[in-house]
Structures are given as structure tokens and as C-alpha cells.
Amino acid sequence: MKILVCISKVPDTTTKISFTDNNSKFNEDKVQFIINPYDEWYALVRALELKETLDGTVTVINVGKADNEQIIRKALALGADDAVRVDTDPADAFTVANEIAAYAKPENYDIILTGKETINYNSGVVAGMIAELLDLPYVSLASKLDVDGNNLKIEREIEGMKETLKVAMPCVIGAQKGMAEARIPNMRGILASKTKPVKIIAPITNEIHVQSVSFSLPPEKGAVKLFSPDNVKDLAEALHNEAKVF
Amino acid sequence: MVLVFAELGNGNLKKTSLEVAAYAAELAKNKNTECIAVAIGNANAGELEKLGNCGIKKVLHADDDKLNSVYSKAYSKIITEAAKNNNADTVVLSHNSTGKTIAPRIAIKMNAALLPGVSSLPDGNNFSKTVFSGKATAQLAAKTNTVVITLNPNSFKPHLTSDTASVEKINVSIDAKDFDYEITGTEKESEGMVPLPEAEIVVSGGRGLKGPENWAIVEDLAKVLNATTACSRPVADIGWRPHHEHVGQTGITIKPNLYIAIGISGAIQHLAGVNQSKCIVVINKDPEAPFFKAADYGIVGDAFDVVPKLTEAIKQIKSS
Numbered sequence: 001m002k003i004l005v006c007i008s009k010v011p012d013t014t015t016k017i018s019f020t021d022n023n024s025k026f027n028e029d030k031v032q033f034i035i036n037p038y039d040e041w042y043a044l045v046r047a048l049e050l051k052e053t054l055d056g057t058v059t060v061i062n063v064g065k066a067d068n069e070q071i072i073r074k075a076l077a078l079g080a081d082d083a084v085r086v087d088t089d090p091a092d093a094f095t096v097a098n099e100i101a102a103y104a105k106p107e108n109y110d111i112i113l114t115g116k117e118t119i120n121y122n123s124g125v126v127a128g129m130i131a132e133l134l135d136l137p138y139v140s141l142a143s144k145l146d147v148d149g150n151n152l153k154i155e156r157e158i159e160g161m162k163e164t165l166k167v168a169m170p171c172v173i174g175a176q177k178g179m180a181e182a183r184i185p186n187m188r189g190i191l192a193s194k195t196k197p198v199k200i201i202a203p204i205t206n207e208i209h210v211q212s213v214s215f216s217l218p219p220e221k222g223a224v225k226l227f228s229p230d231n232v233k234d235l236a237e238a239l240h241n242e243a244k245v246f
Numbered sequence: 247m248v249l250v251f252a253e254l255g256n257g258n259l260k261k262t263s264l265e266v267a268a269y270a271a272e273l274a275k276n277k278n279t280e281c282i283a284v285a286i287g288n289a290n291a292g293e294l295e296k297l298g299n300c301g302i303k304k305v306l307h308a309d310d311d312k313l314n315s316v317y318s319k320a321y322s323k324i325i326t327e328a329a330k331n332n333n334a335d336t337v338v339l340s341h342n343s344t345g346k347t348i349a350p351r352i353a354i355k356m357n358a359a360l361l362p363g364v365s366s367l368p369d370g371n372n373f374s375k376t377v378f379s380g381k382a383t384a385q386l387a388a389k390t391n392t393v394v395i396t397l398n399p400n401s402f403k404p405h406l407t408s409d410t411a412s413v414e415k416i417n418v419s420i421d422a423k424d425f426d427y428e429i430t431g432t433e434k435e436s437e438g439m440v441p442l443p444e445a446e447i448v449v450s451g452g453r454g455l456k457g458p459e460n461w462a463i464v465e466d467l468a469k470v471l472n473a474t475t476a477c478s479r480p481v482a483d484i485g486w487r488p489h490h491e492h493v494g495q496t497g498i499t500i501k502p503n504l505y506i507a508i509g510i511s512g513a514i515q516h517l518a519g520v521n522q523s524k525c526i527v528v529i530n531k532d533p534e535a536p537f538f539k540a541a542d543y544g545i546v547g548d549a550f551d552v553v554p555k556l557t558e559a560i561k562q563i564k565s566s
Contacts, residue, residue: 013496013514014514014515017378037496093360097350120377121384123360123362124362125346125350127350128318128349128351129360131350132322132351137318137426138347138426139318139427140343140346140347141343143489157435158342158343159343160435160490161433162432162433164429164431164432164433165427165430166430167426171426171427177489208389209388210360210386211387212385213372213385214372214384214385215377215383215385216382217381217383218380218381218521221539221541221542222542224528224543224544225543225544226538226545226546229545229552232545232552232559233555235543236556236559236562236563237559238543239543239560240563243504243542245447245504245524246471246504246560
């Protein structure tokens with residue numbers, strides 16, 4: 001089985017967000033970067049589990065410049081066999097999908113896995129675009145994935161509902177919580193990761209569809225209005241008459 | 247021309263369908279053009295006509311009982327064909343599980359820019375979208391003439407009129423390979439509750455509740471408010487509550503009118519998923535809990551004492 005896992009680099013979940021260059025760029029100063037949690041905890045770990053039980057290879061792909069090497073090595077330390085980095089700083093989701101699809105096309109992966117969305121752009125559109133560009137089936141928001149012959153048995157968690165479905169390989173899957181448990185790389189994995197191959201390839205296009213023009217932070221909240229535990233009724237009244245939320 | 251996808255569930259329009267229809271109609275008005283809707287699968291009598299309430303004049307209906315579940319290939323094919331046949335340069339969907347699944351395909355088919363999860367009508371050419379899991383907002387501009395927009399649930403309130411829409415059946419050419427998977431089962435998770443991303447009121451519990459056996463106070467409060475229940479990540483991770491209730495940066499991001507957090511300290515990852523709520527109420531016995539800084543209203547006190555009193559007080563207001 002040949003699996004491709006697409007990973008993205010995002011700021012650590014505890015990062016305080018700020019912007020530079022007249023609010024047009026994310027301020028990377030002192031920011032710790034990690035693999036997008038959905039890509040790592042669920043997509044990559046599940047791919048590694050499948051490889052361990054069914055044999056096969058797991059390749060990770062990332063679209064980004066040389067400083068993304070750190071997160072690629074982490075993926076290799078967790079157990080991926082090799083990695084590909086498309087050497088460009090992607091401006092939008094379309095660029096990422098286009099580059100990954102172009103690389104994956106002649107490689108004939110059985111499964112292309114990625115997280116349901118990144119925690120910086122929260123769009124969740126790259127996997128669907130890759131599926132369309134490669135004319136493959138696409139299952140989003142998968143919370144469980146098992147191999148059954150040439151098919152995958154998948155559980156999806158969608159608005160208030162759990163859906164089970166069967167999809168034939170090759171296919172593209174977007175992973176969310178439930179699919180696997182996060183792992184920590186061990187010493188052997190970390191040592192092995194240093195010599196695993198990372199192929200660097202040139203981008204195929206610089207076409208972009210969406211430009212991020214500017215960013216802003218949410219307005220500061222006013223001070224909280226506190227009520228005493230002895231006057232809970234007043235809180236109910238405030239929610240009803242002042243905030244008018246019920 | 248603006249084309250909007252009005253999703254059906256069990257033959258009825260989803261709540262998000264009214265939101266996107268009203269949004270698309272307003273967008274079309276601002277661009278001095280028309281807006282039509284497309285619906286897929288069986289519809290209950292009179293249901294599609296209701297899209298007129300949101301400003302839609304005409305609904306194209308691909309009425310096929312094989313299409314009562316969402317198939318990403320078939321749905322995106324039908325919507326793209328409808329857009330092409332009607333010279334639509336803008337396609338609008340909800341940023342719900344269906345929209346997230348089919349919008350990327352439609353955007354690629356139409357060679358259109360995809361503006362995912364926008365939260366308001368554009369300001370000039372710029373659409374706003376929350377990024378960094380709710381910690382910031384981005385202004386996005388399309389670099390193409392055609393665009394596909396997905397609208398965040400609970401972002402746009404439809405102003406309903408009594409107008410009705412006309413419905414026109416359309417033929418679709420769907421074959422076996424357009425069904426990219428086989429749906430083998432569905433199971434409702436939160437019986438009788440509005441799904442979290444669409445909920446207007448959410449009552450959420452954290453570790454401060456000390457154990458899963460104590461959730462009745464959360465559920466009672468939710469019941470009186472007709473709210474959906476949620477939880478913090480640690481609570482889902484230790485198995486007190488199901489994963490699908492986890493709101494926060496790595497769970498579900500929500501945008502309700504009212505969010506009540508009980509026994510949740512307010513870690514930055516949790517706040518990221520809920521800070522777009524219009525009104526936040528925090529009940530926590532620790533006055534130093536960071537959540538109070540993000541709250542509109544709060545009570546420093548014991549949840550087991552405060553929450554039942556709040557439920558009772560709300561019940562009284564509602565019945566008066």
C-alpha cells in the first residue's frame with residue numbers, strides 16, 4: 001500500500017497571533033511552528049498504523065520553503081519513510097493543491113490523506129481540490145478509517161450525525177479527531193529521520209486564485225460583568241433583557 | 247448571475263440553506279444581477295417555494311431519489327452544470343460539511359477562486375473570513391472573474407418575506423462513476439438537538455464538573471434554553487463526553503448567540519473555537535480563570551450551586 005500524507009506548517013496552538021507589514025503578514029517572530037495537528041495526529045498517525053499492519057510506504061509532502069525542513073523531519077521521526085518538499089511559499093490553497101496533485105499524479109498512491117483543515121487558515125479545501133484535480137473519490141471529515149480489500153471503510157462525523165461509508169481506492173481522505181491517537185517520536189525514530197530522503201522539487205506554476213489582502217485582530221472585549229452566586233436571578237434577567245439572547 | 251446551492255435534508259431545506267439563499271440574493275442585488283438556486287434530491291411539497299422568502303425567484307430542482315445523500319462528484323457536477331447553463335460567475339454554498347466537500351471540486355471545475363468560510367457580504371472586492379481558528383480575521387480578494395463562496399453558518403441572518411419562488415425541474419446526466427462512495431449507514435448523535443455548528447445557544451462543560459455523572463446540570467440548563475451541549479477538549483479526551491461535543495481549536499469552531507461555559511478555565515485553544523460567540527457567560531469557581539477576560543457575563547462560584555439556580559431563573563422568565 002502506497003500512502004501520501006500532505007502536511008502543513010502552522011503556528012503552535014498556544015501562539016499569540018499578531019501581524020506585521022501594515023497588517024498584511026503574519027508575524028513569525030518568536031513563533032514556534034508545528035505540523036498542523038489534524039495532519040499529524042490523525043492523518044499521519046493513521047497512515048503509519050496502516051503501514052505497520054498491512055505493509056507499504058508512507059510519504060509525506062509539504063509545499064513550502066527550506067525552513068519547513070524542521071516539521072518534515074518530525075514527520076520522518078514519527079515513522080514516515082520519505083518526504084517531498086515543493087520549494088515554494090504558497091499564497092493560497094489552490095497553489096498547494098495544484099502542486100501536490102501534480103506531484104502525486106504519476107505516483108499512483110492508494111490513499112492521499114490530510115487533515116480536515118489547517119489551524120491557521122481553517123479552510124479545509126486542499127484535499128477536495130486534489131481529489132478533483134486527480135479525478136479521485138473524496139471523503140471529508142473522516143473520523144475512522146479501515147482497509148477492507150480494495151476499499152476503505154470510513155466513519156464521518158458531520159453535523160449531529162455519524163455516517164459510515166465505503167470508498168474504493170485510490171481516493172483522497174480528510175481526517176479529523178477520532179481517526180488515531182497522537183504519537184511522540186522515539187529516539188530511534190529521531191536518529192533515523194536524519195538520514196531519510198527528502199526530495200526537493202520545483203513548483204510547476206505560480207498561478208494563484210485568492211490573495212490575503214490584510215489581517216485584523218478581534219476587538220478587545222469590555223470588562224466582564226460579574227454577578228454574585230447569591231444573585232443568579234440577576235444574571236438570567238441580564239441575559240434576557242440586556243443581551244436579549246433568549 | 248449568482249447561483250446558490252440550497253441543501254435539503256429529509257426533503258426539507260436546511261437552516262443553512264436559508265442563510266446562503268438570503269446572502270446570495272443580497273450579493274446579487276448589490277451586483278445588479280439575478281440570483282437563482284439549485285436543489286438536489288427529493289423535496290417535500292411546498293418546501294423549495296419557501297426560498298422565495300429569502301429573495302430567490304427561481305429554483306432549479308434536480309429531483310432524483312438516488313441523490314438524497316451527498317455524493318461529492320455527483321453534486322459538484324450538477325451544480326457546476328447549472329452554473330454554466332445560467333452563466334453564473336458566482337456560486338454560493340454553506341461552509342458546512344456538504345459545502346466543504348463539494349465547493350473545492352466546483353471551484354476547480356469552474357477555474358474559479360474559492361473563498362471558503364466567509365462571514366459577511368464583501369466590502370468592495372474583499373471578503374472577510376476568520377483565520378487562526380478564530381484568533382484573527384483575514385480580508386480575502388479573488389484574483390479570478392468567477393468565484394465560489396462558502397458562507398460560515400450563523401453568520402448571516404435572513405430577513406424573510408412572504409414571497410415564493412418558482413420551481414423548475416432540471417434533467418441531470420449522472421452515471422455510476424459520479425457516485426464516488428457508497429453510504430452504508432447513518433446514525434444521529436445528539437438526538438433532538440440542533441447540530442453544534444448551527445446552534446444559536448450552546449451550554450458547555452469542562453473539567454470543573456469533576457465527572458461524567460455530574461452532567462445533568464449542564465443538560466438541564468441546555469434543555470430549558472433549547473441549547474446544544476458541548477465540552478472542552480480534556481473532557482472529550484478522558485472520555486467523559488463524546489468527541490463530537492468538543493469545541494475549540496482542534497475540535498468544532500462555533501459562533502452561537504450565547505455560549506455558557508461551566509467549569510472551563512479558558513485555555514487559548516478553547517477560546518479560539520468559541521470567541522466569535524456573540525455573548526459569553528462563564529461560571530467558574532476560580533476568579534483567576536482566564537476565561538473571565540473573554541466573557542461578557544460571569545459568576546465566580548460553585549457550578550453545582552449556581553447552574554441549577556440559573557436553570558430555575560431562566561425557566562421562570564420563560565414561563566412568565
